[in-house]
Amino acid sequence: MDVYEAVDSRRAVRAFSDEPVPKATLERVLAAATRAPSSGNLQPWHVYVVTGEPLAELKNRATARALAGDPGDERQYPMYPAELASPYVDRFSAAAAQRYEALRIERHDPDRPMRIAALNSQAFGAPVVLFCYLDQAMGPGQWGDAGMHLQTIMLLLRAEGLHSCPQVMWTMYRRTVSEIVGADEGLVLFCGVAVGFEEEGVPPLRTGRADMTETVSFIGA
Numbered sequence: 001m002d003v004y005e006a007v008d009s010r011r012a013v014r015a016f017s018d019e020p021v022p023k024a025t026l027e028r029v030l031a032a033a034t035r036a037p038s039s040g041n042l043q044p045w046h047v048y049v050v051t052g053e054p055l056a057e058l059k060n061r062a063t064a065r066a067l068a069g070d071p072g073d074e075r076q077y078p079m080y081p082a083e084l085a086s087p088y089v090d091r092f093s094a095a096a097a098q099r100y101e102a103l104r105i106e107r108h109d110p111d112r113p114m115r116i117a118a119l120n121s122q123a124f125g126a127p128v129v130l131f132c133y134l135d136q137a138m139g140p141g142q143w144g145d146a147g148m149h150l151q152t153i154m155l156l157l158r159a160e161g162l163h164s165c166p167q168v169m170w171t172m173y174r175r176t177v178s179e180i181v182g183a184d185e186g187l188v189l190f191c192g193v194a195v196g197f198e199e200e201g202v203p204p205l206r207t208g209r210a211d212m213t214e215t216v217s218f219i220g221a
Contacts, residue, residue: 006158011206013163014119016126016196021051021162026128026195029156036152037145044142045149045190046133048181055129058180062121062173072117072172076136076188079168087214095207120169126194131170131177133187146190157195165194 001009026049038044050058065072084092123129130153134146154164170177170192177189198204 001159003155006155010154010158011163011204012165013194013196013198014124014165014205015199015202016124016163016194017199018125018127019197021128021196025160025162029153029160032156033149033152036149038149039141039145042138042142042145044134044138045146046135046183046187048131048133048183049128050131050181051128054180055123055127058129058177059122061176061180062170063118065173065176066117066121073175075171076174077171079171087210091210098205098207117169117172120167121173123167123192123194124165125199126165126196128195129167129170130193130195131181131183132190132193133183134190136186136188138188143190150191150193154193161197162195163198167192167194 030047030049034043080092132146132150134142150166154166157164168191171189174189177183177192183189
């Protein structure tokens with residue numbers, strides 16, 4: 001699989017099979033991803049790979065919190081700006097509508113937040129979840145580095161025939177995650193990434209993207 005194919009086929013999969021992912025594959029991907037760009041070569045990311053019984057325990061604890069209507073732990077960073085203007089709010093709304101339809105959750109269902117949280121807390125059935133942390137002293141530049149690191153990982157996973165789904169939702173249950181992975185107090189949970197093989201027979205969801213002309217300007221060409 002070449003780079004263009006990996007980029008084009010990468011999407012947030014929300015239905016994984018229970019087929020295990022070989023540890024050697026994960027090690028190969030994560031070793032290669034160390035070459036991701038990093039300003040000043042700080043390499044600010046701390047990644048925990050959770051599988052097997054620890055992951056099952058984490059899913060159980062997080063799902064119990066979701067089904068109990070637990071609003072989650074206080075956020076360490078905002079997921080989105082307080083005010084989203086057009087075109088950003090339009091893209092957000094369109095993508096959300098597609099996701100709700102694919103998950104068969106009515107947008108106006110009063111239990112929608114709980115149902116979505118419960119699906120997320122099961123990592124959509126994925127047998128592996130990567131948790132990416134940053135030291136709380138890091139700033140916007142290093143958060144950008146972590147994003148590039150995770151994108152590199154997700155593209156390498158595609159090269160291995162695997163899929164992924166980045167999940168900021170895990171920050172809602174960051175204390176539960178920390179209890180399982182043993183993350184230091186000085187680390188901030190950026191997100192989780194569900195990893196696995198896509199479940200067969202589930203219609204794929206591929207959200208639309210803005211045309212390049214909306215987001216790119218060529219100067220001097």
